[in-house]
Amino acid sequence: MPATGRENHTAPKAVYIHIPFCTNKCFYCDFNSYVLKDQPVMDYLRALDREMELTVRETPPGEIKTIFVGGGTPTVLNPQEMEFFLNSVKKNFPNWAEDIEFTMEANPGTTDRDKLAVMKAGGVNRVSFGVQAFQNELLSGIGRIHNTDDVYRSLENARNAGLDNLSIDLMFGLPNQTVEMLDYSVSKALELGLTHYSIYSLKVEENTLFHTLFQKNQLPLPSEEDELKMYQLLMDRMQAAGYKQYEISNFAKPGFESRHNMTYWRNEDYYGLGAGAHGYVNRRRHMNIKGVNPYVEAAMQKLPRLEQFSVPEAEAMEDFVMVGLRMLDGIRSADFAAQFGVSLEETFGRELHKMLSSGLLEEHEDRGGYRLTGKGVVFGNEVFAEFIGVLT
Structure with missing residues (x-):
C-alpha cells in the first residue's frame, strides 16, 4: 500500500539560519532586518544557540546536507562573533555530510580577510555576495553601501581565504536602469567567471522606501517592455556563456546549483532558526518572533514561535x-x-x-x-x- 503524505518522516537535512543585522536598510528591502548600531548581537547569538538546542531536542537532525545563513547581512558579525556563531552551529548540528553545502550571504562592504578566514575555518564553503549592479550611481540609488571596488576586493579576499564556490546577486528593473546598463552589469559579472549567479527583478514591497515613493509616483521604474527585454537579455547572455538556467532567477555552471534552495523548490523539510525565520518540518510550518529583543527573551525560555500550523x-x-x-x-x-x-x-x-x-x-x-x-x-x-x- 503506497505511503500517503509524510508518514515516513525523516529528519530535515537542510538548515536555514537568520542573522537580522545589517549596516543600513536598503530602499527595496522588506526582509526582517535591523540596522546594527546598538543591537545586542551577542545576546542574539546566545539566544540563537538556545533555539538550536531546543529545536534539535524536539526534532533530532540526521545528516545535514545544506546550511544557509541569510539576513540581514550575516557578515556584519565581527570575527569573534562569527566564530562563536559557527561553533554554535557545529555543536548543535554535528553530523555534516561529507559534501555539505554551507552558504553564507555577504555584503561586499563587510568582508575583510580576517572574517573570511574565520568563516572558512568554521565550515562555510560557499559565499553569496549581494552585488546588485556594477554602476555606482545605481547602487547608491537603491541604498547599497558598497561600490564596485568593494566587489572586486571582496571576491579576491574570499578566494585568498580558500573560498572558491562564489555567487553574486544582480537585480534588474531598478529605478533609472536601462537595458544597456543591465547588459554592462551582466558583462562585468561574467568576466568574474563565478560558479553561480542569481538575477532577480525588483519587486516593490510594502513597508519599504521604494513603496512610499511608488505610491507618490516618484519611482522612475523601467517600462514593462524594457523589463521583459532585460530578462530575455540576461537569459541569452548567461546561456551563451555556458551557464545553465536551472530556476527562473538562477544560473550555474553544471554541478554548482544551489542545493539548499532546491530544498525549498522541491517542497522538502528544513529547519528555520532565528528572528523571523520560517521553517517547514513534517508538514508543519512555523514563523519565529521577528523583533530582536522579543526573540531573545522568548528563545531563552522556549521555542520562539510567532505562529505554527499544519499544512493541509x-x-x-x-x-x-x-x-x-x-x-x-x-x-x-x-x-x-x-x-x-x-x-x-x-x-x-x-x-x-x-x-x-x-x-x-x-x-x-x-x-x-x-x-x-x-x-x-x-x-x-x-x-x-x-x-x-x-x-x-
Whole structure:
C-alpha cells in the first residue's frame, strides 16, 4: 500500500539560519532586518544557540546536507562573533555530510580577510555576495553601501581565504536602469567567471522606501517592455556563456546549483532558526518572533514561535507544483506520487492540460513530468497562478 503524505518522516537535512543585522536598510528591502548600531548581537547569538538546542531536542537532525545563513547581512558579525556563531552551529548540528553545502550571504562592504578566514575555518564553503549592479550611481540609488571596488576586493579576499564556490546577486528593473546598463552589469559579472549567479527583478514591497515613493509616483521604474527585454537579455547572455538556467532567477555552471534552495523548490523539510525565520518540518510550518529583543527573551525560555500550523495536504500539493515548476527541470510525477500517494495527473489534470495547450508547459519525457517551456519561463507567474486554490 503506497505511503500517503509524510508518514515516513525523516529528519530535515537542510538548515536555514537568520542573522537580522545589517549596516543600513536598503530602499527595496522588506526582509526582517535591523540596522546594527546598538543591537545586542551577542545576546542574539546566545539566544540563537538556545533555539538550536531546543529545536534539535524536539526534532533530532540526521545528516545535514545544506546550511544557509541569510539576513540581514550575516557578515556584519565581527570575527569573534562569527566564530562563536559557527561553533554554535557545529555543536548543535554535528553530523555534516561529507559534501555539505554551507552558504553564507555577504555584503561586499563587510568582508575583510580576517572574517573570511574565520568563516572558512568554521565550515562555510560557499559565499553569496549581494552585488546588485556594477554602476555606482545605481547602487547608491537603491541604498547599497558598497561600490564596485568593494566587489572586486571582496571576491579576491574570499578566494585568498580558500573560498572558491562564489555567487553574486544582480537585480534588474531598478529605478533609472536601462537595458544597456543591465547588459554592462551582466558583462562585468561574467568576466568574474563565478560558479553561480542569481538575477532577480525588483519587486516593490510594502513597508519599504521604494513603496512610499511608488505610491507618490516618484519611482522612475523601467517600462514593462524594457523589463521583459532585460530578462530575455540576461537569459541569452548567461546561456551563451555556458551557464545553465536551472530556476527562473538562477544560473550555474553544471554541478554548482544551489542545493539548499532546491530544498525549498522541491517542497522538502528544513529547519528555520532565528528572528523571523520560517521553517517547514513534517508538514508543519512555523514563523519565529521577528523583533530582536522579543526573540531573545522568548528563545531563552522556549521555542520562539510567532505562529505554527499544519499544512493541509491539498495546500501541500499546490505548493509542490507551483514551487517545483520554478525549476527548469520541472516536477516529476513519481515524486508527487511518492509524497502524496496519488497521481499528479489525476489531481491537476485540467490545469496541466490547459497549460500544455497554451504552450506554457511541456511534458518532460526524460524525467516523467512537466516543465516550463521557453514561453512559460517568461510568463511563469501565469502558470503558477493556475494552481492556486484549485484544491483548497
